[in-house]
Amino acid sequence: MLIVLLFSNIVKADTDKNNQKVDSLTSLISSQSGRERVETLIELSALYRETSLDKSRETDSEAGEYASQQGLDNMRGVILLSMGKTASLTGDYDLALDYISQAEKSLIEAKNFVELAKAHINKGLVYKNMSEFDQSIESYNTAQAIAEEHGLVEQLAGAAASRASTYFSMGNFEQSMENYQQAKDTYKKLNDSLSYAKMMLSISNIYWKWDQNELALEMLLEAKKVFEDKNDMEELGRALNNLGRMYYQDFNDNAIALDYYQQSLAIREKHGNQLGMAIVLANIGNVYRGNDEMDKAFEFFEKSLKISKFIGYKEGMALAYYYIGVAHQVNGDYKMSNQILDSCRKTAWAADMTQYDAPVNQSKMINSAALGDLAEFLEELEIYANAHNLVQQELDDLKFKELSIRQQLDDTLPRLEIAKAKIEAQERNLLFYKITVVALLLLLLAAVLYARKKYKKKLE
Secondary structure (H helix, E strand, C coil): CHHHHHHHHHHHHHHHHHHHHHHHHHHHHCCCCHHHHHHHHHHHHHHHCCCCHHHHHHHHHHHHHHHHHHCCHHHHHHHHHHHHHHHHHHCCHHHHHHHHHHHHHHHHHHCCHHHHHHHHHHHHHHHHHCCCHHHHHHHHHHHHHHHHHHCCHHHHHHHHHHHHHHHHHHCCHHHHHHHHHHHHHHHHHCCCHHHHHHHHHHHHHHHHHCCCHHHHHHHHHHHHHHHHHHCCHHHHHHHHHHHHHHHHHCCCCHHHHHHHHHHHHHHHHHHCCHHHHHHHHHHHHHHHHHCCCHHHHHHHHHHHHHHHHHHCCHHHHHHHHHHHHHHHHHCCCHHHHHHHHHHHHHHHHHCCCCCCHHHHHHHHHHHHHHHCCHHHHHHHHHHHHHHHHHHHHHHHHHHHHHHHHHCCCCCCHHHHHHHHHHHHHHHHHHHHHHHHHHHHHHHHHHHHHHHHHHHHHHHC
């Protein structure tokens, strides 16, 4: 109850401050002309993006019409980029890419390299949401090249941070961490506390993936406080979702997890963030599954999947498919579970996402053993064995890397901590793999013996 009350106060304070800023900018516009007026309209559109995407679009259109009337061709690129950002939030990625591509041409003509670097970063984010990861990385690298050529330190950090987010989506956590650390160090030098907190939030997610829960929670709570202080509700929505996930998966407190998820959903619904809604809806469904409220679980999973399909968000589709597959397994419908898990695997592989390889493989082995399908079980076991060999190889490589880093300890302490954290996670994965194989083989053996006994009775 206290959490809900505090959250309500934060949302009310955010709304009040946002309305004050909107009123202030609206009053200012009436007394402005030329470039200043367009810049204020763009700033107003960014504010509306947090509360009303329709008003954001209207404000962008107003800026475009005014710039056209006044012959401010050098502002056209900035306006088109703002339109692209808004379209991306609505999930219309094709429209977003069209606006951003037009923006790039105009910004090159205007020689506005700051906004041009931002345009390439935003294009990379759109490609990331479409799971076009190679094009996403390429866009960030272009932004980095522009930033390096023109000495744009802030945009250089932005390119690194965005590239890190794509590597994270690909399941390449080491490359993600390296880029996030680079961006975090730059934002610290720039005294940009909000961007620094965003990097803390993202890095906490990697530490959570590596089972460093205490460190992850510490960084997550520190970032959350900054978002509350700065009234950044979009990032607060992310932090609340991640807190819900930790309380559900690590602290086994479904009630608090659900509360955090619902707070996150309220923010994302208010802002019209379709992508964020898809993620948190799936997570809420997972809590209901944990509570054995299967009807509610499937309801939320289907809502999540519908949104992800509508906006072409493959990460969200894979997540929903996986949760639905596990829910069918819990219900004892192993055949349906395998069908849905195959959809998850197909979606993930098509987008070069690796994070679902192990959980889907393990779930399908359990299903195949329960169904007595020896052929499919052996097929999945082969995939499992290949993954186990890869984990062992990665572990050996990481141990060698740790040894090398120890020799340069004074200069590379952050890299040592990252390598150690990942080694510990890989060692736990390796132990879990061994235990799981033994358990599954015993389960299969029991199923085979039972089938033979049943067949023998029939013969008798």
